[in-house]
Amino acid sequence: MDNSAELVALREEYCAHGLRRVDLDPDPFKQFGVWFTAAIEAGVRDVNxxxxxxVSPGGQPTGRVVLLKGYSHDGFIFYTNYHSEKGHHLEKNPRAGLVILWKELERQIRIDGIAEKLSRDECLRYFHSRPxxxxxxxxxxxxxxxxxxxRVLDARMAELTERFAGQEIPLPPYWGGYRVKPDRFEFWQGRPNRLHDRFRYTRESESWRLERLAP
Ligand SMILES: Cc1cc2nc3c(=O)[nH]c(=O)nc-3n(C[C@H](O)[C@H](O)[C@H](O)COP(=O)(O)O)c2cc1C
Incomplete structure (x- = not known):
């Protein structure tokens, strides 16, 4: 199967917005908030x-989609199973990269940093807010x-539904959240002729250095 000709012919011009240094908040968390709100207002699907x-202990990077469940100046939160592959990776190497694509707005945000586990209280609160x-x-x-x-899943679901009937479902000991504390952000805005606008924020103790990058 070779569909490379079809893929080569796929081209999109990006021309919705430009991005200038003066448009950007010196605080990348605030800038994230501005873009996140704009994405919600634009009705972007799966906005979070x-x-x-x-990265695996052997050095193999891998990615998967998770849902952003909160953000603040402390970092970006997602929930998962601590015994999953990502959980094992983060146990050995807490460095993580996040990428959000808001295609409808021709925007991408990259966030790199260190993932740390949330407190049990935070996990409990979120866990019990779920269906x-x-x-x-x-x-x-x-x-x-x-x-x-x-059928292994279906059988276990039936068994656990019965076991926990009529009681609050406890938080599994292996389930919870991570907060990625960023040391780098990149805001990307699509522009015509592949001359996109890119700005990188790098943490410098108490402030952030802001630089334009070539597309
Ligand atoms: C739209 C979407 C949202 C997802 N959200 C989560 C999530 O918040 N947490 C999670 O653990 N997995 C989520 N998943 C599943 C993950 O992509 C992945 O399959 C799972 O976490 C196992 O990954 P791992 O084996 O690399 O640890 C989501 C998948 C999709 C497509």
């Missing part, structure tokens, strides 16, 4: 979906482990 990149089915799902799935068949 982002690619999380981690009951999702809470049960966290017990049912040993995320990233090999399983024989779909």
């Amino acid at each position: 979906a982002m690619t999380l990149a981690t 009951v089915g999702s809470q049960l799902g966290a017990w049912v799935s040993h995320q990233s482990e090999v399983i024989d068949a779909r």
Whole structure:
């Protein structure tokens, strides 16, 4: 199967907005907030979906999509299974990369930093805010482990639904959140002729250095 000719012919011109240094807040967290709000207002689908990149102990990078569930000056939060592949990677090497694409706005944001586990209280609060089915799902799935068949999940779901009937579902000990504390951001705005606008913020103790990058 070779569809490279088709892919080569795919071209999109990016011309919705420009990005100048004066448009950017000196605080990258505030700048993130401005773009996030704009993405919500523009009705971007899956606005909080982002690619999380981690590195295996052998040095193999890999990415997968997770949902952004909160952000503040402390960092960017997502929830997962600590025993998953990403969990094992972060245990050995907490460096993580996040990428958010808002295609409708021709915008991409990259965030690199260190992932740390949230407190048990924070995890508990979020866990119990989820629909009951999702809470049960966290017990049912040993995320990233090999399983024989779909029916293994269905059987475990039936068993756990019965076991936890009529009671608050406890937080699984292996389930919780991470907060990625950034030391670098990049804001990317698509422009015509592939001459996109890119600005990088790099942490310098208490402030951030802001630089324009070639596209
Ligand atoms: C739109 C979307 C949102 C997702 N959100 C999450 C999430 O918030 N947390 C999570 O653990 N997995 C989420 N996943 C599943 C992950 O992409 C991935 O399959 C799973 O976390 C296992 O990854 P790992 O084996 O690399 O640890 C999401 C997938 C998609 C497509």
